[in-house]
Amino acid sequence: MMIHYRFLLEELRYGGKQVITFVICVALSIATLTALNSFRRDVHGSLIDEARELQGGDIIIHAHQPISDKLQLAVDSLAQQNYLKQQKTFEFYTVVLSEIKDSSLLSSIKAVESAYPFFGTITLTSGLQLGEALEPGTVVVAQEVLDRLDRAIGDRLIIGDVAFTIADVVAFESMRPVSFLSFGPRIFISMTDLDQLGLLGRGSRVEHELLLQLSEPGDAEDITKILSASAVPRVERVETAASARSRVRTFFDNLLFFLSCISILTLMLSGIGMQGSLSAILYQKQKVIAVTKAFGASNRFLLTQYLIMVSFMGAFGSLIGIGLGYTIKRLFPLLLGDLVPQGVGYAFHPADTLEGIVLGILVVTVFTLLPLHRLGTVKPVMIFRHETGAAKRQAAPIITGIICSLFLSLLVIRQIDDVKIGIFFVLGLVLLIATVSLTASACLWLLKRAPLPTLALRQAAKSLYRPGNASRSIIVTLTSAISVLLVIFLLKLNLFATFIESYPENAPNLFCIDIQQDQKDLFQAVVGEEVLLFPVIRARLLSINDQPIDPVQERERKTDNLGREFNLTYRENLLDDEIIIGGNSLFEGTERLPPGVVALSVLDSIAEIGEIELDDRMRFNIQGVEIEAQVTSIRSRTESRLYPFFYFVFEPATLEAAPQTFFSAIHLPRELIPDMITAIVAQLPNVSTINVADVADRFGQLMKRLSVVITFFASFSIMAGCLILISTIFATRLDRIRETVYYKVLGADSNFVLLVLTCEHAMLALFSSIMAVIFAEVAAWLICTTVFNIVYQPHWYVAGLTVVCSIVLVIMIGLTSSFGIIQQRPAVYLRQQNGT
Amino acid sequence: MTFTQLASGFRNLLVFIAMIILLALPGCDSPAPPQNAEPVNEGKTTGAEGVIVAMGDSLTAGLGVAPTESYPAQLEKLLAERGLNYRVVNAGISGETSSGAKARIDWVLRLNPAVVILETGANDGLRGIDPKLVEENIEQIIVRLKQEEITVVLTGMMMLTNLGKTYVTAFNDLYPRLARQHEVVFMPFFLKDVAAEPTKNQADGIHPNPAGYQIIAANLLPYVEKAIQIASD
Amino acid sequence: MSDPILRAAHISKHYTIGERRAIVLNDISMQLEAGEFAVISGASGSGKTTLLTVLSGLDKPSNGRVWLDTQDITDFDENRLAPLRNRLIGFVFQAFHLVPSLTSMENIMFPAELNRDPDATEKASQLLHRVGLWEQRHNRPEQLSGGEKQRVAICRALINNPQLVFADEPTGNLDSENSREVVELLLELQQEFNTTLLLATHSSEISDRADRVLSLHDGRLVDNGYRQ
Incomplete structure (x- = not known):
């Protein structure tokens, strides 16, 4: 193969802007792809760490009762063989009393050993480690405990039969997100104090957990299998941290998926850009090419030269792309902050670089096929003719199109791991x-x-x-x-x-449930402002169009099931985030309904599940009393807000007399919430608040x-x-x-x-x-x-x-x-x- | 990994939060079988000698078991075996506290019951609600029912040890006290022989399984028979 | 005698290519009388084309001045040159330079349309008939033969009835048959339209028919063609 260096150099020099465009296109596509893939690899790799953070161990054994002897023995024997280390935790609710004042608070107690946790972090306001702060006879509490009981560090709390000194305050607990909605704040106690509390034993409800740290985290699956064999079925759950369902993982999967789509589109656009700029370079050079050919240069010689030129530009672009990808990757933690799982490094794996180069070559090859092919169509006669004739129709563009589509499909499938979507994606593109x-x-x-x-x-x-x-x-x-x-x-x-x-x-950050009918005014007064109270009426759905709901079948559903207890409500108007998608108004044509039949508005999501349509008849059993309703409208929510929504809305007259509680969603400045909770609980003791x-x-x-x-x-x-x-x-x-x-x-x-x-x-x-x-x-x-x-x-x-x-x-x-x-x-x- | 999952990822989070918020623990509104769903018409007692309303929380509703296995259904069968042709209406609401029960008394009255079995307060206890409030609520329910000349079977509840002696004692004592004061039929502990028995409870350790409900129904039977007798007098 | 239609004084043109300075035109002074048919003759590379472009205002001389119809156009900007190019001058090129996206008819009409001549269509039709290309009026340049293209180009040059037509090797890309026809046509039309024609060629056949032949050699005007 003959390489004509001067020829190439000249071509590059006079290619000018087009060469730059080409290189940028390559760089852009490679940068997004590699940054993303590298990031994804790291995220997947560190998801195990993240899951351990969340769960506190490589393997978690969970039960509502003491761990069975058989299982404990199995764990102990593995521990003796140095396969693992173990730690017990106990978690339960109790009513904690303030020593001086006659006030009490339902709290979530967690008894831990001194080395707790194996993984994850618990940050204390003092900066100490939990194990250091938590000495026997002391407790480490959430700020809310201090606020609600009006206590401070150094004061005493009574838990069970024992008075404890408050030693420190928890600022952050990584194992908490799973149980963020709880009825009471956290209190840590030392395992050594547990027995003296008098709270455990028969009649107690305690969550027992055994956290295992493995010497070889890779053995998690095998050890889980071994231990599961010794566990009491359905009572003792043995799970690896990775298998425990993690919302964070789902979140990252989703995010990466969407970003992958964007990166593919970027690649596609860049490909078009490459093709365009190379065509332009060659178009400008048509005469030069013709002359070169007139002097006897073979197509092969020219193709070689331009291939080398393209490879050079591609390689250069890829290098820039890899560098850029690295920079982007470094930016990720900045962009995502503490959402990035721990352990996502800044390092660029050799695999990432290799992948960048391979992708670069592929991308450049595929997208320059057509322009390079056209080289062969340039005839020496063009030197003499100044007007370019119409290009002849050729099979080449179609073949190139097919190759590009195939390449893109494969890439899409590889990036998003879904053949169907890959095919749809490319079909859509071709159609477009x-x-x-x-x-x-x-x-x-x-x-x-x-x-x-x-x-x-x-x-x-x-x-x-x-x-x-x-x-x-x-x-x-x-x-x-x-x-x-x-x-x-x-x-x-x-x-x-x-x-x-x-x-x-x-957005609301304090939810109050179980407000009673006669407490509405008092609640408003305590909260101090006009808040919306949603009536909640519990009922079951009996039939749709006289077709009875089969509870056994309903339980098979993966979606919401129609056999469960529903929360009905009543009101006259649509909420701000609702629109009517079936019918004209919420309760249209109520007057035309036969006697004994009431109007009902249904939310689209449940309508879909139950295949409910306008004018369908639905029977509800409201705690023994039945009502027959006809669907007068179907609603849809315009926003997926963190806000209450109701599947079934009735006219006030229908349900006003039914047993109901009220629900309220309030927004308050964060720091005012504990006082507000205290005020609400003092005035309306039956009302439960969820912060x-x-x-x-x-x-x-x-x-x-x-x-x-x-x-x-x-x-x-x-x-x-x-x-x-x-x-x-x-x-x-x-x-x-x-x-x-x-x-x-x-x-x-x-x-x-x-x-x-x-x-x-x-x-x-x-x-x-x-x-x-x-x-x-x-x-x-x-x-x-x-x-x-x-x-x-x-x-x-x-x-x-x-x-x-x-x-x-x-x-x-x-x-x-x-x-x-x-x-x-x-x-x-x-x-x-x-x-x- | 599909687009749908992307969307449902967000949605699940929101729905999850919304559900938990709407539905109080422990009778969390997870998919559960419906109640006995035969038509009940207001005030009518077709073919039956009378109506017994089983009022309560998830323990009455039968969370996690088939409708026919909940205690009201089993009780109805036991009564029928004894020639007592009563309909036992399941009026249990998962997650309901005594305040909720108090608020729906009038609704229960619409069923025109001869006897009401009142099982409530467990959710108050699990949320650490002041026993004084629970006592007041139940008292008002009893008073209202007696006004309507309905025979009341009150079932006692014992709170979990882990909530602390002070609280547990205050809570457990309120039931016998109320029974004494208001002369109702009193079953000292609803979950007798069932609570803390792993074989009688579902995996959550709180809700009875069918075998557990069988015991509860059997335990309840003499009290209900007594109540029917009082009601018939 | 009236003023000359075109006058050039001491024009020269040089390009700098790299380090080298190439002198293409060297101190040329000349003039054209109205109605004249003059030929610039000279070997390839003698500077014929450059002289034509400088005289017609398509290019600017490096030195010297050019007067078109008594106006000194040397320093005219493009916008002042535009109306002159449109109405005063016509061009015929060796490479035709027809607008590829326009049909023969449209190519011919174009200068008239630019001039907002309401009779553009009429005039173009007449010209097409005149040159025997009426049948090809809807053809685009790519669909025409060389001779046809050049005839279209001549029509286009003449439609605004210019006082002066510049033709640069108009037969350079044509065979002898077509060349003859094109030259005949040019000369006939020059008579009909009574325009001045300045034609660059190295063909002696054409030179022989000119009123005057200006000889160019290595960028110098060696003969201004006036017979002494």
């Missing part, structure tokens, strides 16, 4: 391109025949129809790029609207971070999209420049030329962006309604803005690339054309 292509042709045909008022406009329209018909491929490229960007943007907006913006700062301030804060933070990460990744796609816009317009500018020169020779002034150029680009952009908007809206709507199952808002202003921005950007790029020509005397260009 085919439709855009056909529509573009149709529109160009129409445009050619449209009576346009001014010469400039006519001229612009005709330019779009110039020989070679690059316009269609420009439109296809622009449309794909813009629609992909818009889809990402619209999905982002809709996801945020549903999950993030609907989680406002003032979710911590969860609410964490959830809010999570959503904010999530939005940052998604925005961050989406910006890569946006960058790739803009690059494509630029490179596409650049790639085809030679045709426009030539026409510009001809116009000038024929006496057109700069205004005319600018007008034609502006109109031409505006038409391209307008057409592409409008098509893109239609596609993006349809695609985003489909994804939101069928896949995400969230309410879709079309965000037309964003769509409009996209159209405007695309037009402005395309015109700007188009004009910039032609601007020099306008000011120059035409001879400069004509001379180049004549090759002298």
